[in-house]
Amino acid sequence: MREEIRRVNEALDELGDITKAYVSKDHPQVIPCHVWDMERVEPCQLPDIPEDLPHLAGAGLDRDLLDEETQIIKLAALDHVLIGLTNKGHVLRFNRLEDEATYRHGHWEYLPYFSELDKVSEHPVFSVGRLAPPSKMHITHVSASFETFTAYSTGPESVVLMSRTQTSNLGTQTLMQPHLKPTIIPSLQYRNVISVLLGDYHYGALTATGKLLTWGAFSKGALGLGDPANIDAGQPGGYHVKKQHPTTWRHRRLEDDESTPPDVRDPTEVHFNHGTEHKGKHAHVFAAAAAGWHMGALVIDLQQDASERDSL
Structure with a gap:
């Protein structure tokens, strides 16, 4: 697909001023659009998410939400990988996006250690007494950049789960092991985090009280x-x-x-x-x-x- 996009861009560049759209004197407040033909570039439609995703008992979901169809409501993208989040708090990854051909062989993989309260509570940060495990956990946000992604909940008992991958010429899919477990920073938990920011090698967290960490x-x-x-x-x-x-x-x-x-x-x-x-x-x-x-x-x-x- 990237090769197709490159060819289309080159073709548009050759058209010169024909591709430009100008504000007219009669309608100075209207910004016009220029439409070009993208027939040769088709969006990639990824496969459906798994049908057997588990019920997340520790998410504290109400009956109306439980009765809804489980579907992806948020996406985050890092290098060669997509992270998906469902309306019920399931975190998924799709890691066959090296080029326009490999995605056809990929599939959505469920990440239980980023989704389930009991799995997260097994992490040493919680299990050895450094912090009390959360009483409930409903992941509501995902973000990603370069080689890092994070999944987190919000509110006074906010939980922030992170993972950093590594890329190589072997392909990302060989480096993201099954049953991937998160990195959990103790001082970042229960801080009322409302946004997690990711640079290439540096990170930030914004709290509901207006603090930037x-x-x-x-x-x-x-x-x-x-x-x-x-x-x-x-x-x-x-x-x-x-x-x-x-x-x-x-x-x-x-x-x-x-x-x-x-x-x-x-x-x-x-x-x-x-x-x-x-x-x-x-x-x-x-x-x-x-x-x-x-x-x-x-x-x-x-x-x-x-x-x-x-x-x-």
Whole structure:
């Protein structure tokens, strides 16, 4: 399919200005569309999901939802893989998407350790007493990027389940084992998470209380934790030991292990007063996004500056 799309794109490029659509003087508020023929490119229709998906006793579903047809309501895409989520909380994966031919040999696979309360409760984070297992679990969201996907619930007892794959020339399907089990970060559970953000090597979680937590690789500052040279040694986002060099990470070779801070293992709250005089100001994050080596957030200050108050 990618080859077909490339050929269609080249054909459209050869048409030049014919493919452009212009706003007319008579209707300046109307944005016109240009339609072209896509007969040679047909969408791939994936097979149906399994008919024998189990009843999820720990999801706390009401009778109306239980009586509905089980169907996929959300999708997330990572490298060569699709993650599907049903209306009843089943997490599925389809991992034969290397090219336009391999998908014909794939199928939806049910992931019980991302869907069932009793399976999740077997994870050492819950089973050895570090955290009490959740009383119920209904996965309502999935997200994915590059080599990582996550499935999570929301609310005060939010549970966040993650998995990181690896790609190679052998194909992704050989590297995602049956009965895939999640990575569960203890400090990320029961945090009222409402959104999980995934970059290539760094991650974030937004809570209902307006906090943004980040972890993973430094990625040129994508974690938002501040300049590593100004963070106490050993603290999240900082170096293992205090650097004596006068220059900061902005002026040094990031490829050098000595100049890149270690990965942040524990999700750490981002503060939005870097380089300001208002160290005590509080902020509320109401939206965030991540991809590649960057992250962004929409933030509002919860405290006014004195100058702002005086002007009112």
